[in-house]
């Protein structure tokens with residue numbers, strides 16, 4: 001299962017369906033250069049897997065110590 005809180009961005013937890021980059025690495029351009037950003041489809045895939053793992057009410061929060069998963073973050077907001 002992807003771990004959404006160990007990377008600099010939660011979507012880095014999944015591999016990219018567009019450029020095929022492995023988890024933990026930023027997306028690549030067509031020339032193979034890392035972009036320091038993420039393809040939209042990768043963010044969507046990360047969202048899908050996050051909801052599958054934690055449910056629709058959960059949210060990821062960026063705290064001083066890093067990323068935290070709030071199991072009911074979306075239900076409150």
Ligand SMILES: [Zn+2]
Nearest residue numbers: 016019027039
């Ligand atoms: Zn990508």
